[in-house]
Amino acid sequence: MSAVVAEHDDHHDHHDHGPAKGLLRWIITTNHKDIGTLYLLFALAMFFVGGAMAMVIRAELFEPGMQFVNPQFFNSMTTMHALVMVFGAVMPAFVGLANWMIPMMIGAPDMALPRMNNMSFWLLVAGVLLLASTLFMEGGAPASGWTLYPPLVLQTGNALPFAIFSVHLLGISSIMGAINIVATIFNMRAPGMTLMKMPMFVWTWLITGFLLIAIMPVFAGAVTMLLTDKFFDTSFFDAAGGGDPVLYQHIFWFFGHPEVYVMILPTFGVASTIIPVFARKPLFGYSSMVYATASIAFLSFIVWAHHMFTVGMPIAGELYFMYATMLIAIPTGVKVFNWTATMWKGSMTFETPMLFSIAFVVLFTMGGFTGLMMSVAPVDFQYHDTYFIVAHFHYTLVPASVFILMAAGYFWLPKWTGHMYDERIGRLHFWLSVVSVNILFFPQHFLGLAGMPRRIPDYAVQFADWNMISSIGGFIFGASQLLFLYVVIKTINGGTGEKVTDEVWEDAAKHSLEWTLPSPPPYHSFTTPPTVIPTEHI
Amino acid sequence: MSTSDAYYIPHKATWPVIGTAGLVTMLAGFANYLNGSSIGSTLMVLGLIIFIVMLAGWFTLQSGESESGMYSTQVGISYRMGMMWFIFSEIMFFAVFFGTLWYTRNLSVPWLGGDGAHAATKELLWPTFEAVWPTNGPGKVGGEFESMGAWGLPFLNTLILLTSGVSCTWAHHGLLAKNRDQLIKGLAVTVGLGLLFVACQAFEYHEAYTEMGLTLGSGIYGSTFFMLTGFHGFHVCVGAIILGVVLFRSWKGHFKPENHFAFEAAAWYWHFVDVVWLGLFVFVYVI
Numbered sequence: 060m061s062a063v064v065a066e067h068d069d070h071h072d073h074h075d076h077g078p079a080k081g082l083l084r085w086i087i088t089t090n091h092k093d094i095g096t097l098y099l100l101f102a103l104a105m106f107f108v109g110g111a112m113a114m115v116i117r118a119e120l121f122e123p124g125m126q127f128v129n130p131q132f133f134n135s136m137t138t139m140h141a142l143v144m145v146f147g148a149v150m151p152a153f154v155g156l157a158n159w160m161i162p163m164m165i166g167a168p169d170m171a172l173p174r175m176n177n178m179s180f181w182l183l184v185a186g187v188l189l190l191a192s193t194l195f196m197e198g199g200a201p202a203s204g205w206t207l208y209p210p211l212v213l214q215t216g217n218a219l220p221f222a223i224f225s226v227h228l229l230g231i232s233s234i235m236g237a238i239n240i241v242a243t244i245f246n247m248r249a250p251g252m253t254l255m256k257m258p259m260f261v262w263t264w265l266i267t268g269f270l271l272i273a274i275m276p277v278f279a280g281a282v283t284m285l286l287t288d289k290f291f292d293t294s295f296f297d298a299a300g301g302g303d304p305v306l307y308q309h310i311f312w313f314f315g316h317p318e319v320y321v322m323i324l325p326t327f328g329v330a331s332t333i334i335p336v337f338a339r340k341p342l343f344g345y346s347s348m349v350y351a352t353a354s355i356a357f358l359s360f361i362v363w364a365h366h367m368f369t370v371g372m373p374i375a376g377e378l379y380f381m382y383a384t385m386l387i388a389i390p391t392g393v394k395v396f397n398w399t400a401t402m403w404k405g406s407m408t409f410e411t412p413m414l415f416s417i418a419f420v421v422l423f424t425m426g427g428f429t430g431l432m433m434s435v436a437p438v439d440f441q442y443h444d445t446y447f448i449v450a451h452f453h454y455t456l457v458p459a460s461v462f463i464l465m466a467a468g469y470f471w472l473p474k475w476t477g478h479m480y481d482e483r484i485g486r487l488h489f490w491l492s493v494v495s496v497n498i499l500f501f502p503q504h505f506l507g508l509a510g511m512p513r514r515i516p517d518y519a520v521q522f523a524d525w526n527m528i529s530s531i532g533g534f535i536f537g538a539s540q541l542l543f544l545y546v547v548i549k550t551i552n553g554g555t556g557e558k559v560t561d562e563v564w565e566d567a568a569k570h571s572l573e574w575t576l577p578s579p580p581p582y583h584s585f586t587t588p589p590t591v592i593p594t595e596h597i
Numbered sequence: 598m599s600t601s602d603a604y605y606i607p608h609k610a611t612w613p614v615i616g617t618a619g620l621v622t623m624l625a626g627f628a629n630y631l632n633g634s635s636i637g638s639t640l641m642v643l644g645l646i647i648f649i650v651m652l653a654g655w656f657t658l659q660s661g662e663s664e665s666g667m668y669s670t671q672v673g674i675s676y677r678m679g680m681m682w683f684i685f686s687e688i689m690f691f692a693v694f695f696g697t698l699w700y701t702r703n704l705s706v707p708w709l710g711g712d713g714a715h716a717a718t719k720e721l722l723w724p725t726f727e728a729v730w731p732t733n734g735p736g737k738v739g740g741e742f743e744s745m746g747a748w749g750l751p752f753l754n755t756l757i758l759l760t761s762g763v764s765c766t767w768a769h770h771g772l773l774a775k776n777r778d779q780l781i782k783g784l785a786v787t788v789g790l791g792l793l794f795v796a797c798q799a800f801e802y803h804e805a806y807t808e809m810g811l812t813l814g815s816g817i818y819g820s821t822f823f824m825l826t827g828f829h830g831f832h833v834c835v836g837a838i839i840l841g842v843v844l845f846r847s848w849k850g851h852f853k854p855e856n857h858f859a860f861e862a863a864a865w866y867w868h869f870v871d872v873v874w875l876g877l878f879v880f881v882y883v884i
Contacts, residue, residue: 079609087609169606171675174655178613185621220628228621234686242678246671247604276686280693287824290631292739292814295697295824299736301817303705310693373713583606 077582089173090582091158096475097180098155099468103547105147105187106461110537112140117499117533119516120526133516134202139194141205145322146229147187149456152464153325154179154236157264159475161240163573163580164258166249166589171242179235186228193218193225204514206315207282209296209307213289220290223282230275237271240264249572249588255349256592258571259342262349263328266356270317270324273360278314281307305370312363320359323455324352326423326463327394330416332571333470334398335596336564337413338405344397345597351390351397358387368439377436384434388427395424410564411485415466418493419459426454429504444514447507453500458493465492465543472547473563477579478554480546488546491539498532569595603669605662612655619647656842660859664851673858680862684869687832691873694828698821698880702730706817709735733816743809744818747882750801754794755878758833761790762871765840765864773854777847784844787867791837798830825881829873836870839863 078084078093085097115136119127128136158176162169170176193200198216201207212219244257244265257265284307287293294300296307327348335342342348364372364380372380398420407413429451433439442448465488472480502525507513511522518526559578561568568574570593576584626640662668668676710728711719719726723735731744745751768783770776802823805811813823843863846852852860 086614087611089607089610168604172679173606174610174613175679177610178616181614181617182620185617189621189625217632220631221625224624224628228624231620234683238679238682238686241682242675245678246674272682272686273689276690277693280690284697284824286631287813287820292812293820293824294734294738294814294816295820297734297738298705298709299734300738300820301706301709301732301734302701302820303708306697306700306705309700310696 087177089169089177091162091170091173091176091584092475092580092582094170094176094180095155095157095159098151098158098183101180101184101187102148102152102155102464103544105143105151106540107544108191109140109143109148110540112136112143113533114537116140117530120518121530122527123518123520123523125517128516130516131199131202134204134514135194135200137514138201138204139190142190142201143187144456145205145318146190147183149322149460149464150233151183153264153267153322154233154240156260156325156329156464156467156471157236157240160471160573161243161261161264162247163576163584164261164571165244165247165252166572166585166592167243167247168583168586170239171246172239175235176239179232179239182228182232182235186225186232189221189225189228193221196221206308206311207285208311209285209288209304212285220286223286226282227279230279233271233275237268237275241268241272244268249585249592251590251592255346256594256597258328258596259331259345259348259352260325260328263324263331263352266352267321267324270321270356270359274314274317274321277310278318281310281314284310305367308367308370309364312366313360315366316363317356317359319452319455320355322460324356326419326460327352329463329467329470330398330419331394332596333412333416333466334401334420336470336567336570337410337416338402338407339566340401340405342397342596343400343403344393347393348397351393354390355387358383358390362387365434365436365439368436369443381434381436385431388431391427395420395427410469411480411482411489412466412470414486414489414493415462415469418489419462419466422454422458422462422493422496426451426456426459429454442507444512445507446503446511446513449513450500450503450507453503457500458496462492462496465489468543468547470564471573472550473554473559474573474576474578474580476551476554477559477577478550478552479557479559480550481555484542484546488539488542491542492536495532495535495539499529499536500532502526502529502532566595569593571596603671605667605669605672607662612651612658616648616651616655619644619649619651623648660846660851663856663858668856668858673856676858677861680865684865687869691825691828691876694821694825695876695880698825701817701821706730706732706734731818733818737816739812739815739819740810742811742815742819745801745805745809745811745822745882747878750797751878751882754797755874757790757794757797758871758874761787761794762868764790765867769860769864772847772852772857772860775854777850780847780852781844784840784847788837788840788844791833791840791867795830795833795837798826798833822881825877829870829877832870832873836863836867839866 078090079087085093088094115128116133119125119133158170161167196217198218200218201212201215201222203212203215207222215222244261248257284293284295288295288297294302296302296304298304331342331348362380362384364376365384368377368380402417429447433442433448433451469480469485506522506525506529509522511518561577562574563578564574572589572593573580575589621644623641623644626637626642626644628637630637630641707713707728708715709719709723710726712728726735733739733742764783764786768780768787771779771783811822812819840863843860846859
């Protein structure tokens with residue numbers, strides 16, 4: 060458009076443009092690394108907040124009978140734990156990684172829309188604060204489960220409009236973040252960085268960005284109708300007025316199913332980035348990985364009602380959603396096969412990021428298999444709303460998304476800080492996590508199959524043993540994560556004292572551009588575009 | 598093609614946090630208001646003022662930067678992508694309400710009337726209910742009402758919006774041909790037609806509430822009717838304000854044939870609002 064590319068003053072001195080001084084630096088920053096750091100630290104803090112809520116849940120379920128909290132508060136805890144973990148921890152952590160890594164991976168100076176980048180972070184904080192404030196309100200925090208189904212959710216006290224507006228703010232934040240990422244990937248790639256040369260992490264985020272832009276407005280629309288049903292006399296979800304509560308479930312899961320893939324696709328991207336480096340081989344089947352990611356994203360839009368097999372859908376609907384859901388196993392299987400084939404005959408070493416990544420491949424596959432079990436509609440009638448489903452989605456989120464976030468932390472912390480983390484503590488953290496996460500969630504499969512419903516503070520005595528074992532696993536898992544906090548703080552403050560190279564990991568620079576920059580990288584990543592595009596990952 | 602060296606990266610942005618503060622104050626105020634708290638409306642107004650100041654400040658900053666030529670072609674592409682994907686998100690937002698209309702008309706209302714496997718339920722719970730559209734459900738929620746016809750004011754509104762699309766494009770041609778007069782006149786007509794549309798819509802709502810018994814509380818018909826047309830009307834207002842700002846900037850001499858992202862974004866937005874109305878006219882009013 061502009062024929063004149065004016066050399067504004069900023070251009071001449073922007074190489075030595077440092078950050079603002081003091082605390083203000085973090086408030087008004089437009090720098091992708093600063094904002095990435097903010098996202099990651101915020102996500103880490105929320106991981107512990109959400110984790111503390113999970114500890115309350117596991118403490119209450121340690122034994123049958125009511126021990127510590129009342130049922131209303133218990134249900135608030137399950138609801139808030141989910142909302143905080145999804146919207147406050149996992150999603151922001153991946154947005155933080157995107158902010159930090161994507162400009163460096165594609166050879167860009169920064170994100171495409173730096174001011175909006177700042178706003179999306181602060182809207183996230185505002186949204187989470189609004190949500191957290193509901194804990195202190197008359198009537199308590201929302202206790203309907205994170206799905207916020209009517210009519211139950213409409214019985215929430217003063218918290219309801221705050222929770223709804225919090226969803227709006229988080230939605231705006233996510234949409235802004237996603238638009239920024241998509242615009243960055245399409246518009247800011249270095250010359251020669253063609254789409255099919257991009258690291259898999261960038262590819263998965265491109266597709267995730269599209270998912271977010273498509274689904275967050277849908278969730279906003281759904282909760283807006285909850286708001287009007289409660290306060291403005293509408294009848295969207297009220298059969299007396301001709302509406303239908305099941306409609307909410309359809310809209311919610313049209314959002315909700317792609318939403319869970321928003322949390323897993325970047326996970327796939329990080330795993331596909333880490334495994335080749337430590338297997339010292341190119342990623343097996345790069346292009347099939349790209350197509351598999353796109354297929355999973357497409358399928359995520361047409362399978363939503365498998366979350367609602369028991370609401371009384373017409374039989375044709377049950378069958379369609381059952382078979383469509385099973386299709387997802389194909390591209391997912393392609394991915395698991397590719398990760399395994401990448402490791403096959405590789406010169407593997409087992410540093411902490413690789414350990415977490417391998418555990419991810421194995422344990423995510425378990426979560427995938429239980430997903431396949433539940434996709435069978437008649438069988439799901441038995442599993443629906445039991446601990447089996449709790450076990451299923453926690454396997455896909457904790458030893459998958461969260462493990463990969465840990466792996467990403469260990470993998471890139473040396474790059475971000477210029478210091479090496481303590482490998483011994485990293486491995487201790489890994490082994491404690493991988494053992495305890497299975498003690499925590501595996502018994503929940505048995506509880507679910509035996510018929511223990513989810514979202515209840517008390518249960519029949521036959522469920523006592525496995526619940527106690529699960530709680531013990533939960534406490535060990537929760538405590539183990541403090542090791543990660545320790546590692547992060549220690550690494551930021553100098554780590555082991557070992558000086559890390561630009562590449563950090565052997566031959567990593569052959570895989571991706573961020574390893575060609577110094578550790579830590581300069582404030583502005585690539586002020587001049589890189590000339591050599593790494594292709595080892597392809 | 599510009600290099601990344603020329604990619605303008607702003608530093609130290611203050612408007613985003615101010616905007617966030619405004620937005621969260623406004624929404625917290627609204628929530629307090631809905632809960633019957635007395636400080637609610639004050640907070641809302643305060644938040645709104647902060648938000649408007651932020652919009653004015655941020656856009657003044659951006660248009661100044663644009664006019665002084667700080668944005669390369671590549672920056673322009675980022676802005677265009679941003680606007681495009683924003684409009685896509687808006688399409689998905691409207692899709693929810695169109696989907697709701699489709700679902701209730703084709704699935705849930707017929708089910709309430711005993712369609713499919715629901716005959717016994719209907720006989721038992723609401724034997725007298727007839728599943729015809731428009732409806733306010735078996736509970737006759739909100740009482741008797743008349744539904745809104747298509748060929749009076751709504752049809753006139755369709756013509757108004759279509760004409761405004763034409764005048765907007767005419768203004769764009771003026772901009773491209775360096776005909777400032779045509780640009781300003783075209784934009785003024787577009788904004789005027791937009792406001793006329795909103796006025797007609799307000800009149801229609803007034804009729805609905807006072808003469809026809811049709812309110813937001815008139816069961817699922819009233820809910821979908823006011824939700825769809827209401828959110829659309831709100832978007833027309835926003836679009837008219839954006840075009841108004843573009844008009845003001847045109848009058849100040851901004852925009853060049855090769856550099857006028859703000860005009861393009863406003864025009865895209867206006868055409869989007871136009872297309873949504875055509876969907877509304879067909880699915881809410883005519884069918």
